[in-house]
Amino acid sequence: MQPKDLKLILASTSPRRRELLGRFGLPFEVLGVEVEEVPRRGEAAEDYVRRVASDKSAQGQSMAPSDAAVLAADTEVVLDGQIFGKPQGPEHAREMLGRLSGRTHEVLSAVSLRRGNCHWQALSVSRVRFRDIGLEEIDAYWASGEPADKAGAYAIQGRGELFVAELQGSFSGVMGLPLLETARLLQQLGLGTAHLLAGAAP
Numbered sequence: 722m723q724p725k726d727l728k729l730i731l732a733s734t735s736p737r738r739r740e741l742l743g744r745f746g747l748p749f750e751v752l753g754v755e756v757e758e759v760p761r762r763g764e765a766a767e768d769y770v771r772r773v774a775s776d777k778s779a780q781g782q783s784m785a786p787s788d789a790a791v792l793a794a795d796t797e798v799v800l801d802g803q804i805f806g807k808p809q810g811p812e813h814a815r816e817m818l819g820r821l822s823g824r825t826h827e828v829l830s831a832v833s834l835r836r837g838n839c840h841w842q843a844l845s846v847s848r849v850r851f852r853d854i855g856l857e858e859i860d861a862y863w864a865s866g867e868p869a870d871k872a873g874a875y876a877i878q879g880r881g882e883l884f885v886a887e888l889q890g891s892f893s894g895v896m897g898l899p900l901l902e903t904a905r906l907l908q909q910l911g912l913g914t915a916h917l918l919a920g921a922a923p
């Protein structure tokens with residue numbers, strides 16, 4: 722049973738997150754948030770994603786009704802400890818994908834949930850191995866428009882899967898909202914897994 726009067730808000734502009742949260746069949750509203758996404762000097766990638774996800778949910782909470790539960794997330798690609806955000810243009814995408822080619826990187830997705838004074842967080846870490854990618858392929862991929870707004874300049878849920886030789890971890894986490902970790906956080910609101918598995922009535 723969904724707790725009565727639960728108002729759930731997804732603080733995100735990402736269509737991927739909307740689609741992924743939508744899989745549970747829960748009613749929720751979406752609020753766009755925009756926070757500064759700049760790692761601090763010496764900040765570890767894990768601390769950075771957690772901080773940004775937390776900033777997003779805090780900003781969402783400041784705009785939402787006071788009794789609402791607010792969910793937000795942040796996803797970053799990490800190679801050799803370096804954080805790859807979204808590409809700023811074709812050169813940047815070429816550089817990122819060139820460096821990811823033939824290597825294994827991590828995708829960190831932090832999820833943050835707030836209600837009232839409570840704050841819960843979860844982190845999903847996945848390892849993704851790319852096959853070797855040619856320059857011609859990178860340019861063709863950029864021209865598709867898919868990499869532009871994605872961390873690491875690729876989308877595993879789209880054509881970018883053609884680069885993926887191996888995935889260890891969470892497909893939804895790489896895509897932007899790890900569903901297992903999100904479900905665990907939603908339990909804090911009284912939403913059990915059985916409720917999420919059943920989905921809401923159409």
Ligand SMILES: Cc1cn([C@H]2C[C@H](O)[C@@H](COP(=O)(O)OP(=O)(O)OP(=O)(O)O)O2)c(=O)[nH]c1=O
Nearest residue numbers: 733734735795796871872875876877895896897
């Ligand atoms: C690696 C990867 C990332 N992404 C996306 C997920 C995120 O939308 C984006 C990373 O940027 P984020 O800053 O995490 O999110 P966002 O700016 O798109 O949305 P929000 O409003 O919630 O802050 O990259 C994919 O869609 N597929 C992938 O395979």
